[in-house]
Amino acid sequence: MYSVDEALERILSHFSPLPAETVPLEEAFGRVLAQPIRAAHDLPPFANSALDGYAVRAADVATASAEQPVLLPVSGDIPAGSFPQAPLPPQTAMRIMTGALLPEGADAVVPVEQTDEGASGFAMNAPPPAQVLIRAAVSAGHGVRQAGEDVRAGALVLDSGRSLGAAEIGILAGLGMAQVSVTRRPVVAILSTGDELLPPHAPLTRGKIHDMNGLALCAAVQRLGCVPRFLGIAPDSVEAVYSRLEAAAESDLILSTAGVSVGALDVVKEAVARRGSLSLWRVNMRPGKPLAFGTFGGVPFFGLPGNPVSALVTFEIFVRPALLKLLGAPHANMPHAVAEVAEAMHSDGRRTFARVKLRRQPDGRLLAHSAGTQSSGAISSLVNADGLLIIPEGVTEVPVGTQLPVRLFDQPL
Numbered sequence: 001m002y003s004v005d006e007a008l009e010r011i012l013s014h015f016s017p018l019p020a021e022t023v024p025l026e027e028a029f030g031r032v033l034a035q036p037i038r039a040a041h042d043l044p045p046f047a048n049s050a051l052d053g054y055a056v057r058a059a060d061v062a063t064a065s066a067e068q069p070v071l072l073p074v075s076g077d078i079p080a081g082s083f084p085q086a087p088l089p090p091q092t093a094m095r096i097m098t099g100a101l102l103p104e105g106a107d108a109v110v111p112v113e114q115t116d117e118g119a120s121g122f123a124m125n126a127p128p129p130a131q132v133l134i135r136a137a138v139s140a141g142h143g144v145r146q147a148g149e150d151v152r153a154g155a156l157v158l159d160s161g162r163s164l165g166a167a168e169i170g171i172l173a174g175l176g177m178a179q180v181s182v183t184r185r186p187v188v189a190i191l192s193t194g195d196e197l198l199p200p201h202a203p204l205t206r207g208k209i210h211d212m213n214g215l216a217l218c219a220a221v222q223r224l225g226c227v228p229r230f231l232g233i234a235p236d237s238v239e240a241v242y243s244r245l246e247a248a249a250e251s252d253l254i255l256s257t258a259g260v261s262v263g264a265l266d267v268v269k270e271a272v273a274r275r276g277s278l279s280l281w282r283v284n285m286r287p288g289k290p291l292a293f294g295t296f297g298g299v300p301f302f303g304l305p306g307n308p309v310s311a312l313v314t315f316e317i318f319v320r321p322a323l324l325k326l327l328g329a330p331h332a333n334m335p336h337a338v339a340e341v342a343e344a345m346h347s348d349g350r351r352t353f354a355r356v357k358l359r360r361q362p363d364g365r366l367l368a369h370s371a372g373t374q375s376s377g378a379i380s381s382l383v384n385a386d387g388l389l390i391i392p393e394g395v396t397e398v399p400v401g402t403q404l405p406v407r408l409f410d411q412p413l
């Protein structure tokens with residue numbers, strides 16, 4: 001029997017990042033960068049106005065106030081997307097819109113609210129007034145977004161291994177990156193085993209249950225940006241399991257559920273042994289003890305336990321880091337909180353992952369309550385849980401008030 005840490009280390013040693021592929025930026029959401037990204041140009045690419053107003057030399061309006069405004073001739077008009085035809089003549093102002101390129105010579109923008117708005121008002125499509133009253137002094141740089149003040153050309157903006165969400169896609173678009181290099185999506189074959197299983201659409205008959213693990217694992221795999229390939233349900237026979245596994249030879253990872261506990265191990269073990277072997281079986285944890293790992297046809301293989309909670313917890317603890325490693329994403333530090341146990345808990349001395357609900361107290365303390373029955377067959381408490389409270393090996397009694405780590409659910413990559 002392996003400890004959780006030994007098992008994880010052994011398992012992870014079988015995985016390394018998949019090769020990269022180039023995808024259009026519009027298809028890059030949820031993917032993992034295979035290369036660090038450096039800015040090809042400054043962002044913003046040129047000094048521009050942060051507001052609608054009048055571009056000036058700050059020195060020309062140094063004496064302006066509401067009581068003693070400064071009158072300047074308007075020497076130009078710069079809508080966003082255009083550029084000034086000539087430098088700003090001294091002692092003049094140019095009307096400028098937010099985002100428009102600052103004329104040479106100008107060093108500040110007076111907000112339209114601090115002018116008389118020009119004789120014709122401040123409408124973009126109306127011609128600019130001949131002159132404008134400036135009612136406030138501005139210092140150099142006021143109302144100006146300098147070139148490169150957001151991102152400098154050449155700066156590292158995203159490191160490889162970074163998962164691409166909305167902000168990351170935004171900065172790549174802003175830098176003109178129409179395509180990016182990302183790791184190939186791992187394809188994960190998923191097989192449910194058990195004579196008692198029916199697909200969710202089949203009416204229940206006596207002694208049968210619906211297969212929960214197949215679709216639950218497909219979802220867990222998709223959540224990580226990987227591609228599930230559901231192989232269906234195999235009955236408890238070596239021949240049936242083997243022939244389904246044959247169909248998984250092209251995938252990057254194989255997950256099967258059930259048939260790995262003491263009484264039932266032989267079916268999955270024998271089927272895997274025909275084209276590979278199991279290198280690890282049984283981990284000192286609860287739920288999830290019967291976990292098996294090996295290879296089939298050269299593809300890494302997890303034999304996950306059949307109980308739906310055990311299957312999803314072992315996915316979380318072992319399969320998720322393995323998939324993150326295949327993706328080239330950070331896999332060592334999963335999101336944790338530290339919570340105070342709100343009701344006494346017991347363990348049998350294995351490392352225990354207890355389904356808990358977290359409640360923030362008014363004084364800031366985070367309390368962990370049991371999310372319901374901790375039976376590994378009871379999926380409702382997993383549905384109710386915010387995370388898994390981790391009771392270390394060797395601990396059997398956890399008194400109220402004990403501080404323990406909680407592995408949080410539903411975090412993005």
Ligand code: AMP
Pocket residue numbers: 192193194196197209210211212213214257258259260261264305306307308377
């Ligand atoms: P086993 O590992 O085959 O002994 O299965 C352990 C328990 O998990 C049994 O109660 C099975 O009926 C149940 N089980 C196995 N596979 C599934 C599945 N795909 N969906 C729901 N329950 C399952």
Ligand code: MG
Pocket residue numbers: 193194195236258259264306
């Ligand atoms: Mg079974």
